[in-house]
Amino acid sequence: MNGVLMPDFYTIRWLPEGVVSMIDQRLLPHQVVYNSYHTPEGVGEAINEMVIRGAPAIGAAAAYGLALVPWHTESEDAEEIVEQLEKAAGMLRLSRPTAVNLSWALDQILDVVHRSSWGSRAELRDLVLGEATRIAEQDVAINLALGAHGQGVIPDPAVIIHHCNTGSLAAVDYGTALGVIRLAHEKGKEVFVYVDETRPRLQGGRLTAWELQQYGVPFKVIADGASGYFMRTGRVDLCLVGADRVAANGDVANKIGTYNLAVVAHENKVPFYVAVPKSTIDMKTPSGDLIKIEERPAVEVTHVGEWQITPDDTPVGNPAFDVTPAKYISGFITEEGIVTPPYPENLKALFTETP
Numbered sequence: 196m197n198g199v200l201m202p203d204f205y206t207i208r209w210l211p212e213g214v215v216s217m218i219d220q221r222l223l224p225h226q227v228v229y230n231s232y233h234t235p236e237g238v239g240e241a242i243n244e245m246v247i248r249g250a251p252a253i254g255a256a257a258a259y260g261l262a263l264v265p266w267h268t269e270s271e272d273a274e275e276i277v278e279q280l281e282k283a284a285g286m287l288r289l290s291r292p293t294a295v296n297l298s299w300a301l302d303q304i305l306d307v308v309h310r311s312s313w314g315s316r317a318e319l320r321d322l323v324l325g326e327a328t329r330i331a332e333q334d335v336a337i338n339l340a341l342g343a344h345g346q347g348v349i350p351d352p353a354v355i356i357h358h359c360n361t362g363s364l365a366a367v368d369y370g371t372a373l374g375v376i377r378l379a380h381e382k383g384k385e386v387f388v389y390v391d392e393t394r395p396r397l398q399g400g401r402l403t404a405w406e407l408q409q410y411g412v413p414f415k416v417i418a419d420g421a422s423g424y425f426m427r428t429g430r431v432d433l434c435l436v437g438a439d440r441v442a443a444n445g446d447v448a449n450k451i452g453t454y455n456l457a458v459v460a461h462e463n464k465v466p467f468y469v470a471v472p473k474s475t476i477d478m479k480t481p482s483g484d485l486i487k488i489e490e491r492p493a494v495e496v497t498h499v500g501e502w503q504i505t506p507d508d509t510p511v512g513n514p515a516f517d518v519t520p521a522k523y524i525s526g527f528i529t530e531e532g533i534v535t536p537p538y539p540e541n542l543k544a545l546f547t548e549t550p
Contacts, residue, residue, distance in 0.1 A: 204409070206252055206364050207259065209328065213266040215259045217247045220364055224405035233267060235260040235283035242290040242297070245396070249365020250439045250475050251334050254296030257287045258327035261304045265320040276319060280308060293448055293489045293516050295440040295477045300330055331367045337472045338369040340530040345375030345435075347533060348468055348526070352385035353432045356422050356460075359393045359450035360402040361437035361470065371437040371470040373403060375528060380412045388414040389425055393450060395495045395513065419452050426463040433466040433525075441469070441476040445521030445538025446483025451514055457523035470528040473545055483518035491515045 204227060208216045215232040221244070222228050230246060232238050238260030241247055247256050264279050284301045291297055307326045313319045349355075355376060362373030369377060379386050388407060393399035400416050407414045417425065425431055434456055440448040447453065447469050460467040480486060493511035497503055505511075527534040527542070534541045 204363070205368075207247060207255055207331070207367060209259055209262070209324070209331075213263065215256070215263065217241060217256065218364070219246050220248060220402060221246060223364075224401055232260075233263065235263050235287060238263065239287045239290040242287070248291075248398070249360065249370070250294045250296040250437070251338070251366035251371070251472060252364070253291055253294045254300035254474065255327075255331045255334055255367050257290075257297045258300040258304055258330045260287055261301065262320075262324040262327040265316055265323055268316065271316050273314075273316075273319070276316060277308060280305065280323070291489065292487050293439050296472075296474050299474045300327075303330060334367040334472070335369060337474075337530040338366055338371060338374045339378075341371060341470060341472060341528055342369060342374045342378035344530070344532050345372075345468075345470055345528040346379060346382065346384075348433060348466070348528065349375065349379045349384060349386065350432055351379075352387070353379065354387050354389070354430050356389045356391065356425070356431055356434045356456070356465075357403060358391045358399065358419075358434070358436045358453055358456050360398040360406070362403065362406045364402050364406060365437065371472065371528075372435040372468075373406060373437075375435060375470055376412065377410050380410060386412060388412060389422065389431070390414050390416045391419050391422060391452065391456070392416060393452060394419055395491075397499075398450065419455070422456055423459040423463070426459060426465050431463075431465050433468060434460045435468050435470060438469050438471045438475055439516060440480070440486055441471055441527070441542070442480045442483045442486060443476075443478045443539060443542060444482045445524060445527075445536070445542060446486075447519045447521070447524060448483060448486045448488070448516045449519065451517050454517040454519045454523075457519045461523045466525040467523055468526050468528055469524055473529055473531065476527075476529075476542055476545065478543065478546060483520065486516075486518060488517070489515040 219228045362370035391399045438447045438449045491513045496511045497505045
């Protein structure tokens with residue numbers, strides 16, 4: 196652990212008074228501010244406005260958002276509270292439609308509510324909060340297991356290109372791809388990271404760079420379009436990214452620019468790995484062509500912070516994600532091990548119970 200820094204920030208936390216506390220990622224790296232939310236509508240707005248982001252973190256936020264319903268409702272009627280839960284879940288599903296963890300977490304909560312026996316608002320409150328807490332704690336355990344398996348693809352020393360933000364800020368703790376890198380550093384491996392800025396919201400330049408500083412991991416921020424230069428002219432051992440949804444055939448929906456990075460990595464024979472928990476793999480979606488891609492507001496492209504960089508009335512296309520075909524992916528790092536091609540068979544095997 197020599198030279199390893201342990202961060203003191205958190206991404207999301209349930210407070211005892213029935214409040215969901217989140218670090219406001221829109222203000223990083225200049226301000227570290229924690230916002231408090233008392234209603235599922237507030238949590239849904241936080242997800243939509245990217246106060247919190249990253250598939251695992253969004254799932255935990257949605258779960259805690261539902262937990263706020265029985266905690267603060269004035270009703271004592273069981274059927275009415277369940278209706279409120281269903282309504283809140285419907286609202287939360289619309290906050291960021293591409294991230295499958297969001298719907299997964301909501302379904303987990305509602306399934307427990309419908310399967311369990313409870314007779315009062317207090318019992319339902321404890322039941323929903325208990326399941327939301329389990330989802331959050333499970334995320335940390337899953338990410339640690341995923342990170343351990345990921346060490347198999349991290350040489351020592353290692354030069355890695357990373358896109359977007361997939362660390363503690365994108366999860367309850369540790370994260371996926373950046374969690375693999377953090378664990379490698381904590382184990383004493385010599386790792387260096389090229390951090391894509393990840394336009395237009397700069398999650399790499401703002402968030403990943405800030406996180407790596409907290410961990411003491413050496414890095415350089417590079418423009419998204421510079422990754423090919425570094426792969427062609429220098430040493431890059433692998434590209435490592437996360438995902439918001441993985442289709443059954445291995446196609447990956449991730450932050451816009453992932454597809455470009457994967458194609459250039461393939462051209463330069465650089466391995467391209469995707470680190471995801473099983474909850475991000477959507478076996479109900481046959482291919483990436485069927486994944487709904489969120490279109491974000493034009494201001495994210497026309498402005499950097501408060502500064503407008505385009506002429507007035509400039510038309511903008513701003514898809515938040517793109518789809519990377521499975522053929523460009525060297526493997527998936529999951530909490531159960533590394534999955535390699537053929538993906539339709541091997542991803543399915545992750546969900547097949549052995550006798």
